[in-house]
Amino acid sequence: MSAVTTSLPPGPQAPPGPAGRRRVLPWAVIALWIVAVAVAVPFVGRLADVQRDENVDYLPESADSTQVVRLQDELPGGEGTELILVYHRDGGLTEADRAVVGERAAGIAEAHALTTEGAPPVIxxxxxxxxxxxxxxxxxxxxEEKSAAVTDVRERAGADLPEGLTAEVGGSGALQHDAEQVFESIDTTLMLFTVAIVAVLLIVTYRSPVLWLLPLLSVGVAAVASLALVYALVQAFDLTVTTMSRSVMTVLLFGAGTDYALLLVARYREELRRHQLPSAAMARALRGCAPALVASAGTVAAGLVCLLAADLNSSSGLGPVGAVGVLCALAVMLTLLPALLVVCGRRVFWPLIPAFGSEGHGRRSVFARLGTSVSRRPVAILTGGVVLMGALALGTLNLPGTLKNEDSFVDAPESVAAMDRLADAYPDRATQPLTVLARTDHAAEVLREAAATPGVAEAEAGRAANGWTEFDVYAVDRAESDGESATIGALRDRLDRVEGADALVGGPSAQQLDLADTNARDRTLVIPLVLVLVFLILAALLRSLVAPAILLAAVVASWxxxxxxxGLVFEPLLGLAGLDPSVVLLTFVFCVALxxxxxxxxxxxxxxxxxxGLDARHAALAALRATGGVIASAGVVLAATFVVLATLPVVNLVEIGLVVAVGVLLDTFLVRxxxxxxxxxxxxxxxxxxxxxxxxRLSNERAR
Structure with a gap:
């Protein structure tokens, strides 16, 4: 009998009772999901309203710089919006230029409530x-108010300038504004790119004009459900949802959900050749692959939930958000997708309809040949694979240094250009202050100690309220340099010795330093936690200690x-000037779990x-033949969805997307x-x- 046919063989009539139930159950499942989507849709749009991208949402919960931001909110005017006007003329500023600058500075002081009296200084x-x-x-x-203020300042600063005079607005407030403008376009861009890539890959994989629509529709339903559930979590537990966590959830949901669909459909196609009724074939397919799908999703969700132990707000918030996406994808792929496939019947595979009683052929023969090559030279292949991955891992020695604030975007916005201009024009001084908060009754002593700290150029007191006083401290060295980092450390040590002052050092540079330190601490806590938890899940599933150890060692090596x-491409080929401190931890969790x-x-x-009945060796080859093609397709789909992150204009998402995509491909085609x-x-x-x-000891093993 042919393996592929375009017509269905006639089958016997099923008994009326069970057949009736088999017909009703899929439609009932579909109806339940339609109701669920109808309930969820009104809440999907509300998630954007509670999505947060303030600095504090990406900072370590316990760090000094985070406490500074929280205390600033309680001072008159709240956390100030720090801006710096930068005026430049290549041949040197004229008197007319300086007059324009003074006029614009005075106008801005009149239009906005500055935290200092009079017009700001012109330096x-x-x-x-x-x-x-x-x-x-x-x-x-x-x-919204902060964004409007930055926009107004830029308009006032740059209006009707003399020819040759340029104006740019920098500072942490402008950087935050530009980041929000970038983030506003990410959700839509990411969703469109992801849907397009998944659709194309499904069409290529299934070679059917219809079948690809069912997994894509199912993933869409999972996306709606997950967004509504995340909104519910925000309302119930004040969960932090950032643009980064929502973006990663989208990629995880589409990638993992499509993977689960590919595996289920492949097993269903296999069973359709053995069972005449689609419902019977689906029941057998679910019995065969559901345990692996549940264990897979459980492993990914458990790995992500481990991020709750991280001190970094953005990382800890990402854990449950990503887990919700993966679990929603699993729920849909085990209920809605099977129901849709059964309702559509065999013809959904047209033109490659799997006929009852036929034998399957195709891509699995490739993996049969690969399995044969492994069986002939297992030691050489294992050794070669380990050596290759070890050699590639040496590229980590070439990873760039810690990413600076101004290098966080692929294409530099105005705020970054302004700070670059300042760094060139003022090479011997910091252009943004460190912020110190201390108890007001120790303000004089704190100011004296801050000014006397090595590496500090000047210090001045600012606002005071609620028992706290704010100080602006300028370092001698440029922002986010090694010298300024040393000054921050020295300042913290010196002010800690002022008893009763409870002094805290914050500001953009201190935040970056705290981010790096916290990510290092989070790695030492979360990575072992992920390894232990994943190992326990694998041991329970596989009822073995050796198999989980092999799998974990392999995925860690691929990561x-x-x-x-x-390390070989970020800076040399892509021009990325630094490595975001969160990349190592997040890519580890994703690469290992996925x-x-x-x-x-x-x-x-x-x-x-x-x-x-097969012995372990031949079982390994049979498993590779049976799963090789579909897992290869799943790996390509998952890697492609993470590559979408690399098209976004934010450096940390580019780095995460590329590392995870490469890790998945290595794991799919080399490791596994x-x-x-x-x-x-x-x-x-x-x-x-x-x-x-x-x-x-099995019969064929004893026979050898």
């Missing part, structure tokens, strides 16, 4: 080409190799083949296909130690 550069006008606007509540490739997925699918099928299979071949039934399968 010229030594070469006479540039002046900067630093000031802080107080009394602004919420992102190290992917990060090493990042990479283990494919190991679960392979090992679960290997265990199934072993229980069906060669390294894990070769290790399983060499270990034989010992791969299931200490489970019962490790002690079970």
């Amino acid at each position: 010229p550069s030594e070469d006479g080409t540039t002046v900067m006008v630093p000031f802080v606007i107080g009394g602004l509540a919420g992102d 190290g190799a992917a990060l090493g490739i990042g 990479g283990v997925d494919y190991g679960i699918f392979l090992m679960h099928r290997m265990r199934e083949e072993t229980r069906n 296909t060669y390294v894990v299979t070769a290790a399983a071949w060499l270990l034989g039934r010992r791969v299931w130690w200490p489970g019962a399968l490790s002690r079970r």
